[in-house]
Structures are given as structure tokens and as C-alpha cells.
Amino acid sequence: MPRKDSIDIGELTDPAFYILSSVIEEKHGYLIMKTIEKFTNNKVTIGPASLYTTLKKLLAADLAELSDADENKKVYKITNKGRAMLIKEIERKKQMVKFAESFLD
Amino acid sequence: MKSKYVMINGLAFSEESDMEKLKNYASQGWILEDIVGGFFYKLRKDKPQNIVYSLDYQLEADGEYFTIFKEAGWKHVLSVDNQMHIFSAQAGTKPIYSDSKSEIDKYTCIRNQTRRGTIYSLIMAIALIGLLVVSAIAIRPIFLIVLALLVIHIFIFVFNFMPYLAYNSRIKQIKRDGRCKSETVNNKMAWESNAIAGVLFLAAGILNLINKKYSAALYMTLGIFYIALIPTYYKKYKKSL
Numbered sequence: 001m002p003r004k005d006s007i008d009i010g011e012l013t014d015p016a017f018y019i020l021s022s023v024i025e026e027k028h029g030y031l032i033m034k035t036i037e038k039f040t041n042n043k044v045t046i047g048p049a050s051l052y053t054t055l056k057k058l059l060a061a062d063l064a065e066l067s068d069a070d071e072n073k074k075v076y077k078i079t080n081k082g083r084a085m086l087i088k089e090i091e092r093k094k095q096m097v098k099f100a101e102s103f104l105d
Numbered sequence: 106m107k108s109k110y111v112m113i114n115g116l117a118f119s120e121e122s123d124m125e126k127l128k129n130y131a132s133q134g135w136i137l138e139d140i141v142g143g144f145f146y147k148l149r150k151d152k153p154q155n156i157v158y159s160l161d162y163q164l165e166a167d168g169e170y171f172t173i174f175k176e177a178g179w180k181h182v183l184s185v186d187n188q189m190h191i192f193s194a195q196a197g198t199k200p201i202y203s204d205s206k207s208e209i210d211k212y213t214c215i216r217n218q219t220r221r222g223t224i225y226s227l228i229m230a231i232a233l234i235g236l237l238v239v240s241a242i243a244i245r246p247i248f249l250i251v252l253a254l255l256v257i258h259i260f261i262f263v264f265n266f267m268p269y270l271a272y273n274s275r276i277k278q279i280k281r282d283g284r285c286k287s288e289t290v291n292n293k294m295a296w297e298s299n300a301i302a303g304v305l306f307l308a309a310g311i312l313n314l315i316n317k318k319y320s321a322a323l324y325m326t327l328g329i330f331y332i333a334l335i336p337t338y339y340k341k342y343k344k345s346l
Contacts, residue, residue, distance in 0.1 A: 046203050
């Protein structure tokens with residue numbers, strides 16, 4: 001039985017969410033890792049194997065694309081489809097947080 | 106330069122414990138250089154190093170793949186068939202997988218490949234058994250050739266089917282616990298293969314009993330022996346969870 005890919009069913013995994021957000025401005029692989037670590041104060045780190053497979057999935061799902069690539073260092077950038085999905089996902093997460101917070105007050 | 110060879114335990118089964126073993130060798134100055142013959146690590150004598158090893162499966166590794174690892178502090182040590190890759194890094198470097206979801210993907214590709222190998226070799230083996238029977242009766246000259254081919258395909262089958270079971274059990278473990286331990290994979294494989302061997306020997310024993318052959322006793326004993334070992338491994342497996 002083929003496993004349903006979370007990207008296909010319209011959801012982003014946490015690492016995919018972080019990676020996609022960080023390529024709103026185009027970046028190469030290592031810079032994506034560093035940026036995520038820096039902005040989350042090292043709370044979130046993405047390992048190289050996880051980064052590589054997630055990037056490949058984002059490319060395959062047309063959520064990210066390569067901008068001018070040289071052979072060994074690819075530069076990634078979000079697509080319009082990726083941007084739309086990210087905005088949808090941010091809204092969904094906002095709703096979740098709002099829901100939980102309304103009980104905490 | 107001094108070097109030595111250390112047996113590989115079967116990476117599908119004991120990946121974590123093998124990586125730990127390589128780390129210990131490195132701390133004594135035996136550094137992994139290569140894998141030779143598919144069954145041995147070649148270690149080279151150097152200064153003791155405080156490094157760790159990680160293994161990854163990636164069927165479509167390209168320059169970008171190795172660049173990302175390198176920049177994250179993981180040095181490429183060796184690749185086998187451009188599908189299995191071993192990296193080393195200073196102790197304390199962040200692990201190559203940071204979430205269980207992508208770690209499941211690591212084993213899914215290689216699992217599917219061993220599944221294809223299992224099915225292919227099984228079909229070939231069955232066809233060859235048929236041909237063997239025919240050749241035994243009608244075409245004597247090719248009997249030995251067919252027999253040799255059959256033996257080869259039984260080997261291919263075992264070397265695909267056992268890893269297939271191991272990768273499958275790894276995927277299930279990560280889905281359940283978020284991580285994977287060699288010990289658990291090994292003990293699970295041990296009790297499962299004992300069960301398979303036990304049942305096969307018992308079946309052979311019963312067949313021989315029906316045909317009133319003395320070898321029945323031997324097969325039955327072996328079957329009972331394997332089945333008697335199941336509880337020991339099963340308990341170990343449950344304990345290692």
C-alpha cells in the first residue's frame with residue numbers, strides 16, 4: 001500500500017513548513033539550515049538527510065523551484081503554488097493557536 | 106600503512122550497533138576507509154579520533170546531496186552501489202535526520218527495492234524448480250546447470266528477503282516509537298526466522314514421515330529445536346522495545 005505523502009494531501013510537515021518559509025527569499029541548501037537555526041535560536045534544526053529529502057519533495061510537488069543552478073550548489077525558491085499553500089497553512093495554524101488560547105484565558 | 110578488516114553484521118539488521126562499533130574503532134585510531142567484498146569494513150590505522158558515523162540510503166544521490174552533508178559537517182566516507190552512503194563527523198555534530206517522517210523515507214526506497222528482489226528471485230526459483238524436475242526426467246545434460254542457477258537464486262532470495270523483513274520492521278518501529286534500535290530489529294528477526302525455519306523443518310519432517318523415511322526424525326528434531334528457541338528471542342525482543 002503506497003504511503004500518502006503529506007504534501008499531496010494538502011498539509012506541510014513541520015520541517016517542510018520551515019524550509020518552504022525560508023525559501024521565500026531564494027537560498028541554497030546550507031543557508032536554509034543555518035537560517036532556520038538562527039531564527040529559532042537553535043530550537044529547530046534540520047539534518048542534512050532530512051533537508052535533502054524534504055527539498056526533493058517540495059520540488060516534486062512544485063512548491064519550490066530551482067533558480068539558476070550550478071552543478072553542485074542548487075538555489076531554491078518558493079513557487080506561487082508553494083506560497084499559496086504556505087499562506088493556507090499559516091491560517092490553519094493560527095486557527096489552531098486561537099482555539100487553544102481561547103481556553104487558556 | 107597498517108589496515109585491518111572487520112566483519113559487517115548486515116547493515117539492514119544492525120545499522121546502529123555497527124555505527125557504534127565504528128565509532129569505538131575510530132576512538133582507538135582505526136578509521137573506516139572502505140567496504141570490501143560487501144562483507145568487511147576496511148579500517149586504516151591513524152591517530153585516535155572522536156568521530157561518529159551515520160548511514161543513509163539514497164538512490165538518487167547527486168552532487169547537491171554530498172554538498173549539503175559536507176556543509177552540515179558530515180564527511181562522505183564511502184558509498185556502495187551509489188545507494189548506501191556512510192558519513193562521519195566530529196562527535197556532537199547534529200544528526201543527519203531531524204524528523205521521523207524523512208527517516209521513514211530513508212528506509213522506504215531500499216525496502217521497496219529488496220521487495221522487488223524478493224519477488225523476482227522467488228519467481229525465478231519456482232520456475233527453476235519446475236525446470237529441474239523436467240530436466241531430471243527428460244533433459245539430463247542441463248540438470249546441473251539448472252541446479253546451480255537454482256542455488257544462486259535461493260541465495261539472491263535470502264539476501265533480499267531477510268533485509269526486506271528488517272527494513273520493514275525498521276519502518277514500523279520508527280512509526281511507533283519515532284526511532285529505531287538494532288537490538289530490537291535483530292531480536293525480532295531472530296524469533297521470526299526461527300519460526301520460519303521451525304515450521305519448514307517440521308513440514309519436511311511430516312512429509313518424510315508420510316513417506317516412511319528415517320530422516321523424518323532428524324527434520325522433526327531440528328524443527329522442534331528452532332521452535333523451542335522462539336520464546337527466548339521473543340522475550341529478548343519484547344524487552345528491547
